Amino acid sequence: xxxxxxxxxxxxxxxxxxxxxxxxxxxxxxxxxxxxxxxxxxxxxxxxxxxxxxxxxxxxxxxxxxxxxxxxxxxxxxxxxxxxxxxxxxxxxxxxxxxxxxxxxxxxxxxxxxxxxxxxxxxxxxxxxxxxxxxxxxxxxxxxxxxxxxxxxxxxxxxxxxxxxxxxxxxxxxxxxxxxxxxxxxxxxxxxxxxxxxxxxxxxxxxxxxxxxxxxxxxxxxxxxxxxxxxxxxxxxxxxxxxxxxxxxxxxxxxxxxxxxxxxxxxxxxxxxxxxxxxxxxxxxxxxxxxxxxxxxxxxxxxxxxxxxxxxxxxx
Amino acid sequence: xxxxxxxxxxxxxxxxxxxxxxxxxxxxxxxxxxxxxxxxxxxxxxxxxxxxxxxxxxxxxxxxxxxxxxxxxxxxxxxxxxxxxxxxxxxxxxxxxxxxxxxxxxxxxxxxxxxxxxxxxxxxxxxxxxxxxxxxxxxxxxxxxxxxxxxxxxxxxxxxxxxxxxxxxxxxxxxxxxxxxxxxxxxxxxxxxxxxxxxxxxxxxxxxxxxxxxxxxxxxxxxxxxxxxxxxxxxxxxxxxxxxxxxxxxxxxxxxxxxxxxxxxxxxxxxxxxxxxxxxxxxxxxxxxxxxxxxxxxxxxxxxxxxxxxxxxxxxxxxxxxxxxxxxxxxxxxxxxxxxxxxxxxxxxxxxxxxxxxxxxxxxxxxxxxxxxxxxxxxxxxxxxxxxxxxxxxxxxxxxxxxxxxxxxxxxxxxxxxxxxxxxxxxxxxxxxxxxxxxxxxxxxxxxxxxxxxxxxxxxxxxxxxx
Amino acid sequence: xxxxxxxxxxxxxxxxxxxxxxxxxxxxxxxxxxxxxxxxxxxxxxxxxxxxxxxxxxxxxxxxxxxxxxxxxxxxxxxxxxxxxxxxxxxxxxxxxxxxxxxxxxxxxxxxxxxxxxxxxxxxxxxxxxxxxxxxxxxxxxxxxxxxxxxxxxxxxxxxxxxxxxxxxxxxxxxxxxxxxxxxxxxxxxxxxxxxxxxxxxxxxxxxx
Ligand code: NA
Ligand code: NA
Numbered sequence: 001x002x003x004x005x006x007x008x009x010x011x012x013x014x015x016x017x018x019x020x021x022x023x024x025x026x027x028x029x030x031x032x033x034x035x036x037x038x039x040x041x042x043x044x045x046x047x048x049x050x051x052x053x054x055x056x057x058x059x060x061x062x063x064x065x066x067x068x069x070x071x072x073x074x075x076x077x078x079x080x081x082x083x084x085x086x087x088x089x090x091x092x093x094x095x096x097x098x099x100x101x102x103x104x105x106x107x108x109x110x111x112x113x114x115x116x117x118x119x120x121x122x123x124x125x126x127x128x129x130x131x132x133x134x135x136x137x138x139x140x141x142x143x144x145x146x147x148x149x150x151x152x153x154x155x156x157x158x159x160x161x162x163x164x165x166x167x168x169x170x171x172x173x174x175x176x177x178x179x180x181x182x183x184x185x186x187x188x189x190x191x192x193x194x195x196x197x198x199x200x201x202x203x204x205x206x207x208x209x210x211x212x213x214x215x216x217x218x219x220x221x222x223x224x225x226x227x228x229x230x231x232x233x234x235x236x237x238x239x240x241x242x243x244x245x246x247x248x249x250x251x252x253x254x255x256x257x258x259x260x261x262x263x264x265x266x267x268x269x270x271x272x273x274x275x276x277x278x279x280x281x282x283x284x285x286x287x288x289x290x291x292x293x294x295x296x297x298x299x300x301x302x303x304x305x306x307x308x309x310x311x312x313x314x315x316x
Numbered sequence: 317x318x319x320x321x322x323x324x325x326x327x328x329x330x331x332x333x334x335x336x337x338x339x340x341x342x343x344x345x346x347x348x349x350x351x352x353x354x355x356x357x358x359x360x361x362x363x364x365x366x367x368x369x370x371x372x373x374x375x376x377x378x379x380x381x382x383x384x385x386x387x388x389x390x391x392x393x394x395x396x397x398x399x400x401x402x403x404x405x406x407x408x409x410x411x412x413x414x415x416x417x418x419x420x421x422x423x424x425x426x427x428x429x430x431x432x433x434x435x436x437x438x439x440x441x442x443x444x445x446x447x448x449x450x451x452x453x454x455x456x457x458x459x460x461x462x463x464x465x466x467x468x469x470x471x472x473x474x475x476x477x478x479x480x481x482x483x484x485x486x487x488x489x490x491x492x493x494x495x496x497x498x499x500x501x502x503x504x505x506x507x508x509x510x511x512x513x514x515x516x517x518x519x520x521x522x523x524x525x526x527x528x529x530x531x532x533x534x535x536x537x538x539x540x541x542x543x544x545x546x547x548x549x550x551x552x553x554x555x556x557x558x559x560x561x562x563x564x565x566x567x568x569x570x571x572x573x574x575x576x577x578x579x580x581x582x583x584x585x586x587x588x589x590x591x592x593x594x595x596x597x598x599x600x601x602x603x604x605x606x607x608x609x610x611x612x613x614x615x616x617x618x619x620x621x622x623x624x625x626x627x628x629x630x631x632x633x634x635x636x637x638x639x640x641x642x643x644x645x646x647x648x649x650x651x652x653x654x655x656x657x658x659x660x661x662x663x664x665x666x667x668x669x670x671x672x673x674x675x676x677x678x679x680x681x682x683x684x685x686x687x688x689x690x691x692x693x694x695x696x697x698x699x700x701x702x703x704x705x706x707x708x709x710x711x712x713x714x715x716x717x718x719x720x721x722x723x724x725x726x727x728x729x730x731x732x733x734x735x736x737x738x739x740x741x742x743x744x745x746x747x748x749x750x751x752x753x754x755x756x757x758x759x760x761x762x763x764x765x766x767x768x769x770x771x772x773x774x775x776x777x778x779x780x781x782x783x
Numbered sequence: 784x785x786x787x788x789x790x791x792x793x794x795x796x797x798x799x800x801x802x803x804x805x806x807x808x809x810x811x812x813x814x815x816x817x818x819x820x821x822x823x824x825x826x827x828x829x830x831x832x833x834x835x836x837x838x839x840x841x842x843x844x845x846x847x848x849x850x851x852x853x854x855x856x857x858x859x860x861x862x863x864x865x866x867x868x869x870x871x872x873x874x875x876x877x878x879x880x881x882x883x884x885x886x887x888x889x890x891x892x893x894x895x896x897x898x899x900x901x902x903x904x905x906x907x908x909x910x911x912x913x914x915x916x917x918x919x920x921x922x923x924x925x926x927x928x929x930x931x932x933x934x935x936x937x938x939x940x941x942x943x944x945x946x947x948x949x950x951x952x953x954x955x956x957x958x959x960x961x962x963x964x965x966x967x968x969x970x971x972x973x974x975x976x977x978x979x980x981x982x983x984x985x986x987x988x989x990x991x992x
Contacts, residue, residue: 002359038632040499042632043632044380044384051380051908052380054911055376055377055380066926068923068925068932069924070917070922070923071923071924143833143839147926147927160838160839162839162927175503175566175575175576175577176575176576177576294917334870335871335874336874336890337870337871337874337876337886337890338870338890339869339870339894340868340869340870340871341868341869342868342894342898345897346894349897349901375901375903375904375907376904376907376908378904379900379902379904379906379907380908382852382901382905382939383852383905383908383935383938384908386851386852386856387848387849387851388848389844389848391851392822392850392854395819395854396819396823399820399823576830576833580826580830583826583827584823584827586823587824587826587827590823604813607813607819607820608812608813611815611819611858612812612858612861612862612867614854615812615815615856615859615862616862616868618854618855619868620868620869622856670869
């Protein structure tokens with residue numbers, strides 16, 4: 001069996017679990033089941049990876065919920081601002097709990113897609129040009145590259161979310177189309193925004209983006225028992241590898257800041273509380289209301305995230 | 317069968333269709349679609365029961381491409397650049413430019429011809445397409461040159477060659493297309509075209525002056541303009557300066573932050589030319605025909621783009637580009653020699669094909685090979701073959717290829733610019749124009765040689781901009 | 784440059800169909816043109832808003848992306864009508880009579896095969912993004928302001944459908960020319976020499992300077 005995976009960009013920390021998965025599966029099946037990683041959108045545009053899965057153009061793909069909320073309404077719960085996720089382990093726990101919910105699986109099944117694993121990302125913090133913005137009042141009129149729920153959060157405090165794709169973020173910052181860019185650390189490195197920045201918010205932690213890896217259901221079901229077992233059993237190991245690798249990157253981060261002469265901005269608790277009050281509850285209520293109005297279990301999913309998060313916080 | 321073999325068969329089939337005269341866009345799209353079906357059915361071991369499934373998947377994959385690929389913000393530059401050119405014409409900017417160039421530089425030997433070259437270079441700064449520039453200047457510049465006794469063939473050659481400058485000097489539709497196929501920064505490529513374009517114009521100028529010095533009859537100097545005349549002539553040409561400044565500052569502002577993205581710059585430039593055309597009394601009927609002509613050219617270009625991208629999607633599944641670049645890098649030849657061979661192949665192909673079609677068909681395979689030759693997409697200047705980083709190699713190769721494509725606009729047998737000039741002037745045959753344009757082959761060959769030998773001519777400005 | 788060939792007309796049914804479709808095609812091309820025109824104002828608004836009022840146009844990129852299929856695809860049939868889509872005519876340019884019509888016929892039929900497939904595929908692409916059980920019928924939305932994508936996806940199969948009609952007319956035109964051995968058939972773009980094309984182009988630009 002040979003599978004193709006549709007990915008965008010180049011190989012980076014964000015794709016290491018897929019690399020590891022391919023390696024493990026090939027090992028376990030003695031090379032009988034190979035997974036080819038196709039980077040750089042050669043198989044599909046990133047915002048159409050779900051379409052490709054639904055067609056059967058390829059068997060596996062990665063995408064982010066915020067690219068097209070209407071395609072995946074339910075998992076956008078994981079992109080709500082200020083959920084309070086503190087680390088990647090917690091992010092994995094809440095993501096996989098949501099992925100396991102029947103309503104979520106049902107929505108993905110409409111795309112012929114089965115959620116395999118998440119690509120956990122740390123909280124999206126801002127890099128910016130010019131004077132550091134460490135007070136809420138300074139977010140007024142700030143043009144910020146932030147998508148989905150995060151964009152909404154910045155909008156709530158007077159920011160102007162401006163959507164450019166990840167690959168255009170550098171140019172947008174350089175040309176002043178945006179003042180700040182919200183990314184995870186690996187993306188600030190990979191897309192070069194850190195090279196434009198003069199400051200980075202170390203503790204804003206407004207939320208993150210959720211990017212699952214999915215497989216085509218038909219392809220998954222037509223696997224032999226042995227191959228399916230090889231795939232399923234490799235997920236945890238692949239995620240563990242991803243976490244380890246990302247952890248190393250995070251450890252390097254402070255020295256990167258120093259090297260690039262980027263100031264680390266710490267925002268006071270009072271300012272953070274004020275931000276949360278303005279952005280978190282309204283976004284959550286609006287999300288639950290809109291999802292429930294469409295006959296879907298909005299409240300239930302939100303509660304699931306919260307209870308899972310509490311449990312995860314107790315265990316680590 | 318191996319996917320690569322299917323890739324080679326399908327690509328050959330596409331070339332046959334193109335040679336037999338099928339419209340390029342559809343030949344590429346059909347080849348891509350058939351290739352997708354073949355690959356998928358091959359994957360199903362040619363099981364007859366699953367042929368329909370293979371077709372269904374391929375139809376859906378191919379059917380996604382047109383919408384998916386044209387819905388890109390960066391591509392909106394192409395129609396904008398074309399629209400600027402059409403409206404600049406209605407805004408009377410062409411005549412103003414020629415007049416200013418004449419008053420300022422016609423005093424040199426071969427004065428009017430040199431003025432023509434610099435006026436076409438100026439118009440190039442608002443026009444995104446070469447052929448349009450040649451057509452417009454045939455009407456303005458040739459009569460004036462003939463009036464003072466220029467050789468008819470030479471006058472026609474000057475205009476045909478000058479027209480080619482439009483695709484290097486930004487805005488340039490073809491540079492945008494290159495940038496998008498190879499996924500490089502559009503702004504950087506536009507910026508990179510500026511100096512080689514001006515450089516080409518200067519080489520043309522030097523060539524004309526030399527010819528005029530040797531053969532006194534070719535082009536006498538034209539003098540007698542006062543400084544007052546000269547400065548007055550600049551006023552009507554000012555909007556061009558405004559557009560140039562805007563486009564440049566949107567891409568790269570030497571004094572601070574750029575004003576915006578190239579896309580916005582192009583559109584704001586078009587807006588200014590539009591206001592100018594309104595001021596000159598453009599009517600709705602003229603605007604409508606400008607819009608229809610722009611739409612026609614735009615759709616023609618975009619059809620090639622999505623058609624070829626269906627083929628490219630197939631190539632992605634067939635893994636052909638990787639195989640070709642592995643082959644190129646395994647050749648036992650010096651990389652520079654390989655690069656020169658590639659450029660010569662473009663010169664040959666360009667004799668028979670349209671520039672845009674040529675780039676779109678070949679780049680998906682040739683570009684990765686050239687990048688591999690230099691040491692890969694992410695190579696640093698120090699570790700590379702040609703002494704430049706991956707990004708800079710992409711920029712350099714882009715300018716070289718576009719210059720080659722422009723060169724082909726004046727070479728027989730299908731040098732489109734020459735046909736256009738002959739078409740505008742009833743008293744000139746195509747042979748006349750080809751004869752008159754011959755000296756400019758030499759100029760272009762020198763220019764290309766210098767751009768290959770001294771990449772800094774191309775790379776200085778983009779390197780300055782990226783710091 | 785766009786080069787247009789001429790399409791002959793007479794009183795036959797085929798020519799009537801050709802002339803009946805042409806205004807629709809031209810209207811669709813004009814929509815493309817107006818969409819291009821609107822890009823200018825959109826950018827002026829976006830830049831002006833950002834530079835002078837501190838209020839950029841929300842969703843600028845989303846609007847442009849939604850407009851691109853109108854710009855790039857809507858008028859495709861009009862471009863096919865007069866043979867503006869480029870090709871290498873070094874071979875067909877030297878053919879005459881029946882052989883030429885046969886080549887043209889095969890070429891048009893091949894394009895028709897492709898376009899029928901693409902109408903189906905583009906419709907499926909639209910259909911995946913469309914579900915009227917949901918708000919705004921949207922099952923796929925843009926990244927920034929959540930614009931439904933189905934209207935812009937619908938443009939493609941519609942434009943391609945009209946192109947299929949045009950191709951059927953051209954196939955009949957060439958087929959008729961081949962069977963009856965006509966010299967100057969109606970309803971198809973006549974194959975002009977490069978010189979003739981260039982002269983036509985020059986005429987388009989005439990009289991404005
Ligand atoms: Na130009
Ligand atoms: Na040529």
